[in-house]
Amino acid sequence: MSKCIKAAVAAMLVAGAAEARDTTLRMATIAPSLGAAISMATFANVVNDNLGDVEIEVSGGGAATLHMMEVARGNLDLSMTSPVVYNLMATGRAMYAKEPDAKELAGNLDLLMWYPYGAYHFAVRADSDIEYLDDIEGASVFLGPQGGGAYNAAKGWIASTTGLVDGRDYEAIKANWVTGFQAFLDGKIDVYVNGCLDPCGQFVQFTETEEVRFIGPESHEGEAVEKFLGAFRYLAEVPAGAYDGQTNESAVVSFDTAVGIAVRADLDEETVYRITKAFWDNIDQVTSDAPWAKALNLDFAASKRGMAELHPGAARYYREAGVLGG
Numbered sequence: 001m002s003k004c005i006k007a008a009v010a011a012m013l014v015a016g017a018a019e020a021r022d023t024t025l026r027m028a029t030i031a032p033s034l035g036a037a038i039s040m041a042t043f044a045n046v047v048n049d050n051l052g053d054v055e056i057e058v059s060g061g062g063a064a065t066l067h068m069m070e071v072a073r074g075n076l077d078l079s080m081t082s083p084v085v086y087n088l089m090a091t092g093r094a095m096y097a098k099e100p101d102a103k104e105l106a107g108n109l110d111l112l113m114w115y116p117y118g119a120y121h122f123a124v125r126a127d128s129d130i131e132y133l134d135d136i137e138g139a140s141v142f143l144g145p146q147g148g149g150a151y152n153a154a155k156g157w158i159a160s161t162t163g164l165v166d167g168r169d170y171e172a173i174k175a176n177w178v179t180g181f182q183a184f185l186d187g188k189i190d191v192y193v194n195g196c197l198d199p200c201g202q203f204v205q206f207t208e209t210e211e212v213r214f215i216g217p218e219s220h221e222g223e224a225v226e227k228f229l230g231a232f233r234y235l236a237e238v239p240a241g242a243y244d245g246q247t248n249e250s251a252v253v254s255f256d257t258a259v260g261i262a263v264r265a266d267l268d269e270e271t272v273y274r275i276t277k278a279f280w281d282n283i284d285q286v287t288s289d290a291p292w293a294k295a296l297n298l299d300f301a302a303s304k305r306g307m308a309e310l311h312p313g314a315a316r317y318y319r320e321a322g323v324l325g326g
Contacts, residue, residue, distance in 0.1 A: 022053040023271060027078040028067040031177035032060030035118055035196035036080060036259050042286055042293070043113075043261060043279050050278040054271065061176075063148045064259075065095050071264055072105035081111065081262035083232040083306035085149045090307045095147050110311035112261040112276060113301035118197035119236035119254045120154055124190060126211035126247045133217045134162045136170045139190040142180035143172045153233070154193045157255055160228035161217035191215075195256070197295055198242040207245030214238045216252040232305055233257045258300070263311050272313025280321065298323045 027044055029037035037060055044056035056078070067079035068089060088094045089106045096102035124130045130139060136158070143166070144150030155166050166172040173180065173189060181202050184192035194202055206212055220235065229235070236256035240248045263272055280301075286293040302310065302318040310318065318324035 021055040023055070025054065025056045025077040025267075025271075025275070026075075027056050027058045028062065028070070028076050029058060029060045029080055030062065030064055032058075033201055034177060034194070035200055038201075039115055039293075039296075040078075040080060040261060046282050046285055047275045047278045049285065050282050051274060054275060054278075056275070063145055065089075065148055068109055068262055069099065069102070069105055071262055072108040074108075074264065074266070077264050077267060078112070079262050080259055081109070081308065082117070082149055082257060082259045083114075083308065084153070084230075084257065086111075086262070086308040087306045094152065106307075108265045109262050109308070110265040110314075111308045112263045112272065112311060112314045113279075114258040114260040114303060114305060115301065116197060116295045117195050117257050117259040118200070118295075119238050119256045120150075120157065120193060120195040121200065121203065121238050122154075122215050122252075122254065123184070123192045123194070123203065123206075123212050124215055125187075126213045126245075128190065128213065130190060130215060132162075132215055133158055134164070135215075136162075136191055137164060138170065140171045140173055140188070141166075141191040141193065142175060142183060142189055143193050144180070145176050146172070146174050150193075150195060153195075153255075153257065156228050158217075160222075160224040161220055198239065203243050203246075207243045211245040211247050212243065213247045214252045214254075216254055220253045229255065258303075258305055260305075260308070262308075263314070265311065267311070267313075269311070269313040269316065272311045273316050274313075276314045276317040277320075280317065 027040060029040045031037060041058050044058045047054065047056055064080035065085055067076060068081055070076045071079045089096050089102050092103045122133060130136055143154040158164055164170055173183065175183060183189045194200060203212060233255050236254055237251040238254055239251050280298060298321055302323045315324060
């Protein structure tokens with residue numbers, strides 16, 4: 001495991017070792033080695049370092065789609081969210097179709113901030129005969145944990161750009177983030193997918209011993225792609241030369257989306273205001289060891305994306321910062 005990932009995971013564990021403080025908030029993230037989870041753990045650490053009476057305890061693992069339900073139920077205080085997944089929860093569709101209380105629970109789920117998830121990286125070994133996503137027919141693929149937002153997004157990108165369908169044209173394995181990556185390391189699957197802001201820890205680790213090649217579709221144009229991207233996803237590139245063991249000589253087209261930190265709507269305004277302010281007022285504590293932090297900015301954080309509404313405490317800070325009207 002690379003030094004930067006070791007440091008990030010250690011930081012998450014420190015965030016979970018809370019000392020006695022007046023207010024303890026419970027945050028759940030996806031697998032702690034993933035970039036989006038590291039961003040959330042960093043948020044918690046910055047807050048913990050700068051507020052003497054508030055502590056955010058972080059636990060990693062599981063699916064954000066389920067964490068959001070637990071936040072809304074009051075069993076957690078903060079979790080990951082996304083515009084697409086929040087909209088699905090608020091309308092009771094897709095993975096929430098069998099959750100009769102999803103629509104009602106969405107009313108107790110607010111937004112603290114958005115941040116970029118990172119381009120989806122579709123990776124194969126450098127000696128693979130898979131040159132494009134169009135070539136994965138018959139291949140075994142890890143798209144993300146089945147039923148999760150990342151899985152559905154990666155599957156949708158493949159279908160919209162190539163017409164290939166999981167279960168008919170290729171096999172998407174059932175695995176969590178940890179076992180999915182391990183399957184790629186062990187050579188048990190052909191394609192591994194992970195959305196992240198470069199450098200991504202999984203690809204840093206992989207290229208310590210092997211070479212990787214990122215693949216895209218032969219074409220990323222057309223009505224199906226436009227429908228897939230919709231209002232909340234956007235085209236992005238995996239750059240050439242991001243990793244020492246990367247063989248791509250040019251950038252590869254993929255897509256990106258926003259993810260965010262969801263917070264209980266009934267958490268008091270002052271607490272949410274203070275943790276939002278503590279993070280953004282001390283963002284310079286996030287060092288060059290975390291280059292993904294360069295993608296964080298106030299305008300993106302407070303932007304309107306889908307049906308999710310900013311928590312009044314977060315909105316108060318963003319108005320003070322001059323990035324939110326009203």
